[in-house]
Amino acid sequence: MDPWVKSPSAAANPGPFAEGVRVLVLWGTTPVEGIVIEDRGNLGVGGKRLYRVRIQVDDVSDPIESNWPAEELTLVAKAPTRSRNGRKV
Amino acid sequence: MPSLALQDWSAGRAAALDEIEHAHRTVGGRGPGRRFLTQQINQAYAVLLSSQFQGFCRDLHDVCIMWLVASAVSPALSAINRSNMLFGRKLDTGNPNEGNIGSDFNRFGLLFWPAVEADHPRNPQRRLALENLNRWRNAIAHSAFAPAMYRGDRPSLQLSEVQDWRRSCDGLARSFDTVRRAHLLTVTGAAPW
Numbered sequence: 126m127d128p129w130v131k132s133p134s135a136a137a138n139p140g141p142f143a144e145g146v147r148v149l150v151l152w153g154t155t156p157v158e159g160i161v162i163e164d165r166g167n168l169g170v171g172g173k174r175l176y177r178v179r180i181q182v183d184d185v186s187d188p189i190e191s192n193w194p195a196e197e198l199t200l201v202a203k204a205p206t207r208s209r210n211g212r213k214v
Numbered sequence: 215m216p217s218l219a220l221q222d223w224s225a226g227r228a229a230a231l232d233e234i235e236h237a238h239r240t241v242g243g244r245g246p247g248r249r250f251l252t253q254q255i256n257q258a259y260a261v262l263l264s265s266q267f268q269g270f271c272r273d274l275h276d277v278c279i280m281w282l283v284a285s286a287v288s289p290a291l292s293a294i295n296r297s298n299m300l301f302g303r304k305l306d307t308g309n310p311n312e313g314n315i316g317s318d319f320n321r322f323g324l325l326f327w328p329a330v331e332a333d334h335p336r337n338p339q340r341r342l343a344l345e346n347l348n349r350w351r352n353a354i355a356h357s358a359f360a361p362a363m364y365r366g367d368r369p370s371l372q373l374s375e376v377q378d379w380r381r382s383c384d385g386l387a388r389s390f391d392t393v394r395r396a397h398l399l400t401v402t403g404a405a406p407w
Contacts, residue, residue, distance in 0.1 A: 126306075129265035132273055133226030134218075153290050168218055168276045170284045170406075175276065190306075191297040192276060197289070 126163060135166030140174040141195055145204025150178055150193050157182055158201055162190065169194050217407045219273035220391040223384075227266040231380065234259045238373055256371045257354045263376060264351040267344075267383045268310040271390070275305060275318055278394050281406040282322065311348045312341055319390075324397045333389040343382035 142148065142161050149156050159180035169175045174195040181188045216224070234255065242252040279299045286292035299321060300306075304314035312327065319326035331337045350371060353359045359369040398406045 127265050127268075129230070129262055130269040130272065132222055132269065133230060134222050137226065151290065151293060153294065165276060166218070166222070166273070168273055169280045172218070173280075175280065189297060189301075191293070191300050192280070193293070197293075 131163065132166035132168070135164045138166075140164050140166075140176070142176055142198060142200070143204050147201040147204075148176075148178060149199040149201055150180060150197060152180060152182055152189075161198075161204075165192060168192075215407055216388075217274060217277050217391050217395070219270055219277050220387055222273060223266070223270040223387050227270060231259070231263060231266060234262060235373075235377075242373075252373065253368075253370065256373050256376055257350075257369075259373070259376045260347060260350050260371060260379070261354055263380055263383065264309060264347055267347075267387070268305055268308075270383075270387055271310050271315055271318075272303075272305045274390055274394060275303065277406070278319075278322060278398060281398055281402065285402055309348045309351060310344070312345060319394070322394075322397065323401065324393075326393070329393045329397070330386070330389050333393055334385065336385060337389055340382035340385050343379050344386060347376075347379040347383075 142164070144161055144163060146161050148159055148161055150159055151157075157180045159178040161176050162179050163177035165175040165177055167174055175192045176195060176198060177190060178193050178198070179188050179190045238252050238255045238259070241255060279296055283292045283295040283299070286295055304317050308314045316327050327341070331341070334340075349360075350363070353363060353369070363369045363371070395406060
């Protein structure tokens with residue numbers, strides 16, 4: 126995503142989930158793991174925080190990206206960080 | 215009160231665009247005379263304006279989706295509707311041209327551009343200005359300039375042209391916000407913002 130397209134208010138006031146963290150969301154009634162790909166800011170009803178999350182529901186179909194309110198996300202793992210030599214840790 | 219998307223457009227996004235106007239003044243000054251050093255700044259300004267307007271449109275689309283699906287009878291149905299409204303959204307990857315904007319906003323059950331044009335007498339001209347902005351945006355990003363974009367031996371974009379496009383985007387943003395608010399009020403029976 127072009128950084129100039131992203132919400133400036135979201136960047137100025139980061140929400141509870143960083144881009145790259147793994148989260149659990151409900152796909153219908155099934156919990157599915159996904160990755161937060163964008164903090165969309167407080168665009169939800171009543172100013173709720175929204176996140177763009179990419180999920181892969183099976184091995185054969187394309188990934189699905191959708192928005193979830195922060196309170197519907199459960200943290201699974203933090204985003205990998207990079208060491209000084211650039212390797213993911 | 216405007217939507218959060220329009221508030222962002224008028225505050226954070228406007229501030230980012232003001233920064234590049236400031237850079238233009240710093241390099242080129244305010245006095246009369248031809249400026250040779252500011253052409254790249256003018257072109258960067260056009261690309262950034264297009265990006266910021268794309269961001270505004272995308273934010274407004276998200277706000278509308280969230281309001282529309284909030285009335286679903288269950289969280290599961292809400293999530294399904296949300297995902298389908300977002301599936302293949304043009305504004306996630308494409309320029310904010312009239313085709314992409316129309317394709318995405320028509321999904322809400324309203325013929326978007328006729329409603330926008332009816333909202334303000336200047337909107338047909340603003341729509342043309344937006345198309346012109348996106349033509350320049352593509353030409354700059356892909357370094358593929360049409361002959362009409364040349365003055366002399368190189369492409370030339372004036373600051374005043376970008377400023378005109380920005381005023382058109384301002385007007386369209388206000389109309390988009392008004393049109394979507396009125397339509398959501400009609401469909402859901404409650405004012406979204």
